[in-house]
Amino acid sequence: MEIASVTPLILTRNEETNIDRTLDRLLWADRIVVVDSYSDDATVEIAESFENVDLTQREFDDHTSQWNYGLDQIKTNWVLSLDADYQVPPAFIEEVRKLEPPPDLAGYRVDFTYCVYGRPLRGTLYPPRVVLFRNERARYVQDGHTQRLSVDGDVSEVDTKLKHDDRKPLTQWLDNQRRYTRLEAEKLTQADDVGVTDRLRKTDVLAPLLMPIYCLFVQGLILDGWAGWHYTLQRTYAELLLALVRLDVRLRDDSDPTQEGAA
Structure with missing residues (x-):
């Protein structure tokens, strides 16, 4: 070429x-x-x-x-x-x-x-x-x-x-994750035919629990020292945030407006 x-x-x-x-x-x-x-x-x-x-x-x-x-x-x-x-x-x-x-x-x-x-x-x-x-x-x-x-x-x-090799400040990464997570949660809610990863995410529990195990031991990042831990914690945080956003939406949708008025 x-x-x-x-x-x-x-x-x-x-x-x-x-x-x-x-x-x-x-x-x-x-x-x-x-x-x-x-x-x-x-x-x-x-x-x-x-x-x-x-x-x-x-x-x-x-x-x-x-x-x-x-x-x-x-x-x-x-x-x-x-x-x-x-x-x-x-x-x-x-x-x-x-x-x-x-x-x-x-x-x-x-x-x-x-x-x-x-x-x-x-x-x-x-x-x-x-x-x-x-x-x-x-x-x-x-x-x-x-x-x-x-x-x-x-x-x-x-x-x-x-x-x-992204070297932007962690604060900028955190801001981006909060913005991205809303879009990702909407996509996950609307998707019917999903792969293994998204099926785990749809449980709202398993993905955040399994992510550190997968990164550290399946991918072997525990052997990469603090850099491996940094990446593992980033990915775990992203899964936790996604699960929290989905649970927040679910609880809001399931809430009973009459109970709020009674309180």
């Missing part, structure tokens, strides 16, 4: 702790499209310091619309869709250069090495994603608190992993 036919696309909102490291690994790209949601930190200044960055700003409404707006700004056949905390190693680009995609192939899926402040973990719940795809054959759709790429065609694999 001609590397000049690939344009990286990144969404940003207050990513000053991540964006420099991400863009520094994309110097091979002729053009990088950055769609910023009016950051009020140094994100824009850092991004515009890279000569190959073409930055535009758009008021944020939802991730799906933001990603699709970014796709509309890209002129090449292929898109490399990246979160602002993804790290692209040189081995990944070398593998992409050697790809010979057939006409019916619409994209490539990659796996991730999850890092906590630069420390790689031996396991993660972070799923593989299609990040390299033909622009005319893909579009984003909303999926709970996040977005899902809908691809028209076959998908293959890239062997080299990307790194996920």
